[in-house]
Amino acid sequence: MKSLFVIDSVKELKFPWDTTSFLASASQALGAIYFCHPKDLFWDKNNVWAHALNAKINPKKGMTLNKKKQTLSLNQFQIVWMRKDPPIDANYIQTCQLFALAPPSTLVLNNPQTLMLKNEKLFALEFQKWIPQTIVSRDKNELHSFLQKQSKVVIKPLDNRGSIGVRLISKKEFASKSKWLDVTNNESAYIMAQEYLPEAITQGDKRIVLIDGKPIGAFLRPATPETLKGRGLSYVSDLPTELTLKEKQLCRDLAPQLKKLGLFFVGIDVIAEKLIEINITSPAGIPELNHLYGKSFEKEIFDLLYRKFLRGKK
Numbered sequence: 001m002k003s004l005f006v007i008d009s010v011k012e013l014k015f016p017w018d019t020t021s022f023l024a025s026a027s028q029a030l031g032a033i034y035f036c037h038p039k040d041l042f043w044d045k046n047n048v049w050a051h052a053l054n055a056k057i058n059p060k061k062g063m064t065l066n067k068k069k070q071t072l073s074l075n076q077f078q079i080v081w082m083r084k085d086p087p088i089d090a091n092y093i094q095t096c097q098l099f100a101l102a103p104p105s106t107l108v109l110n111n112p113q114t115l116m117l118k119n120e121k122l123f124a125l126e127f128q129k130w131i132p133q134t135i136v137s138r139d140k141n142e143l144h145s146f147l148q149k150q151s152k153v154v155i156k157p158l159d160n161r162g163s164i165g166v167r168l169i170s171k172k173e174f175a176s177k178s179k180w181l182d183v184t185n186n187e188s189a190y191i192m193a194q195e196y197l198p199e200a201i202t203q204g205d206k207r208i209v210l211i212d213g214k215p216i217g218a219f220l221r222p223a224t225p226e227t228l229k230g231r232g233l234s235y236v237s238d239l240p241t242e243l244t245l246k247e248k249q250l251c252r253d254l255a256p257q258l259k260k261l262g263l264f265f266v267g268i269d270v271i272a273e274k275l276i277e278i279n280i281t282s283p284a285g286i287p288e289l290n291h292l293y294g295k296s297f298e299k300e301i302f303d304l305l306y307r308k309f310l311r312g313k314k
Contacts, residue, residue, distance in 0.1 A: 001030045001031030001032075001078045001079075001310070002031055002032050002033075002034065002072075002076055002077045002078060003024070003027040003028075003030070003031065003032070003033050003034070003077060003078065003079045003080070003081065004033075004034045004035075004036065004050060004052060004072075004074070004077045004079075004080045004081070005020060005023070005024055005027075005033065005034070005035050005036075005080075005081045005083055006035075006036055006037070006038055006041070006050075006080065006081065006082050006083060006084055006095070007020055007035060007036075007037065007083045007084060008037065008084055008085055009037070010035050010053070010055075010063065010065060013063065015061060015062050015063075016061075016287060017287045017288075018284075018287065019282075019283070019284045019285060019286040019287060020081070020083045020282075021057060021063070022286045022287055022290070022297075022298040023081060023083075023286065023298055023301070023302075024055070024057050025057050025058070025298065026296075026298040026299050026301065026302040027079070027081075027302065028056070028057055029302070030302065030306070030310075031078075032054060033054070033055055033057065034050070034052035034053060034054055034055065034070070034072070034077075035052060035053050035055055035065070036050045036051060036052040036053065038084055038091065038092075038095040040052065040069075041095060041098050042098075043098060043101065047073040047074065047075065048073065048074045048098050048099070048101050048102055049071055049072065049073050049074070050071070050072055050073075050074065051069045051070075051071055052069060052070055052071075052072055053065045053066055053067075053068075053069055053070075054066040054070065074099075074102040074103065074106050075102070075103045075105060075106055077106050078105070078106065078107065078310060079106070079107045079108075079109065079305075079309075079310065080099065080102065080106060080107070080108045080109070081109055082095075082096070082099060082108060082109065082110065082112065082115065082281070082282070083282045084281070084282060085161055085281065085282050086120075086159060086160055086161040086281055086282075087159045087160055087161075088119065088120075088159045088281065089159065092115075092281075093116055096112040096113075096115045096116045097112070097116065099112035100112045100113055100116075107309050107310070109262075109264050109265060110262060110263050110264060110265060110266075110280050110281075111261060111262025111263065113262070114261040114262055114263055114280065115280065115281060117261075118261070118278075118280060119158055119159070120277055120278055120279055120280055120281060121156065121158050121192050121277055122136065122158065122192075123278045123280070124275050124276065124277055124278050126257070127250075127253060127254065127275055130250055130253070130274060130275040131194075131274060131275050131276075132194045132195045132197060132271075132274045132276070133150065133194065133195040134192060134193070134194045134195075135192070135193050136158070136190055136191070136192050136193075137190065137191070137193075138184045138187045138188065138189055138190045138191065139187060140177045140178070140180035140181060140184065140187060141177065143155075143180050143184070143191070143193055144174070144177045144180060146193055147169070147171055147174055147193065148171060150195050150196065151170065151171055151196075152168060152169070152170050152171075152195075152196035153168075153169060153193045153194060153195060153196055154166060154167070154168050154169075154193070154194050154195075154196055154197075154200070155167050155169060155183060155191050155192065155193045155194075156191065156192050156194075157189070157191055157192075158190055158191065158192060161281075161282075167183075168196060194276075197271045197272045197274065199271055199272040200223055200271050200272075201223050203220065203222070203271070203272070204220050204221045204222035204223045204239075204271075205220075205221050205223070205269050205270065205271045205276065206218055206219070206220050206221070206241060206247070206269070206270045206271070207219055207220075207221060207267055207268075207269060207284075207285050207288075208243065208247065208251065208267065208268045208269075208270060209265075209266075209267050209283065209285045209286070209289060209297070210251060210254070210255075210258065210265075210266045210267070210268065211264065211265060211266075211300070211301050211304060212258075212259060212264055212304060212308065213251075213254070213255030213256070213258045213259045214251070214255065215243060215248070215251045216289075216297060216300060216301075217285075217289040217293060217297060218241050218242070218243055218247075219238045219239060219240060219241055219285070219288050219289060219292055220238065220239040220240075220241045221238055222237075222239065238288045238291075238292060239292075240292045240293065244273060246273045247270060247273060250268075250270070250273070250275060251268075254266075254268070254278070263280050264305070265283055265301070266278060266279065266280055266283055267279040267283035267284060267285050286298050286301075
């Protein structure tokens with residue numbers, strides 16, 4: 001069995017703290033693994049092709065790459081993992097459009113049609129009863145009115161990842177409506193504003209990893225003051241945790257839609273039992289779960305993947 005991982009950069013894989021490296025290691029137990037960048041994909045002669053590098057991987061130590069690229073069509077792979085990080089820009093969408101041309105015999109995860117359709121932050125709005133009070137707008141008047149009612153809000157761009165661009169703001173800080181022109185790029189870019197949940201600081205957020213609609217594990221990410229200042233990912237050591245009864249119900253409510261949309265590997269972010277984001281592009285969390293619970297969750301993922309989709313494929 002051949003597997004292809006489409007990523008930003010092999011050199012930037014962080015061993016041993018990269019979910020992609022653990023997925024690749026588990027995939028390697030079933031056959032050959034290959035890596036490529038989205039720019040290595042192309043369509044020709046009625047096929048999607050990839051200039052890909054064969055690899056041998058040890059998630060705790062690193063990777064050995066074959067220096068010579070091979071040109072392989074997607075129909076030579078049984079599974080393709082789309083593991084490129086946001087931003088979700090035109091290049092990302094076009095890569096997914098190429099993936100959508102893959103033959104039925106090739107399983108692309110997550111479903112490229114859904115990756116084109118669903119924004120990770122906007123997707124959460126479809127589950128209205130689970131989200132904090134929220135507005136999405138680029139109009140300074142709408143956003144300013146929301147802030148006046150909330151006193152404090154968290155604002156975030158729609159197309160980035162993690163806490164990049166996330167800010168906690170107050171009425172005092174944004175006393176003038178003109179302040180909104182900066183964060184919306186003169187009202188040309190939508191942003192999401194949500195009510196401030198104090199638990200974001202006192203407890204942090206909870207990452208719940210779902211496979212085929214079912215939670216397999218979770219961990220807490222306690223916040224530092226940098227987290228809500230948009231200076232990138234800023235967490236102290238992750239902590240083990242369990243799902244509350246409400247969080248279990250949240251997962252049950254999400255499951256039918258996730259499965260329907262072909263979202264096999266998903267990470268949801270929860271604060272104070274409220275749904276903040278549904279990570280579908282390149283979810284992380286496997287190394288953290290392994291470290292906290294002494295298990296190999298990537299093997300559980302591939303056991304299910306093999307039983308459901310890959311049995312009988314070579």
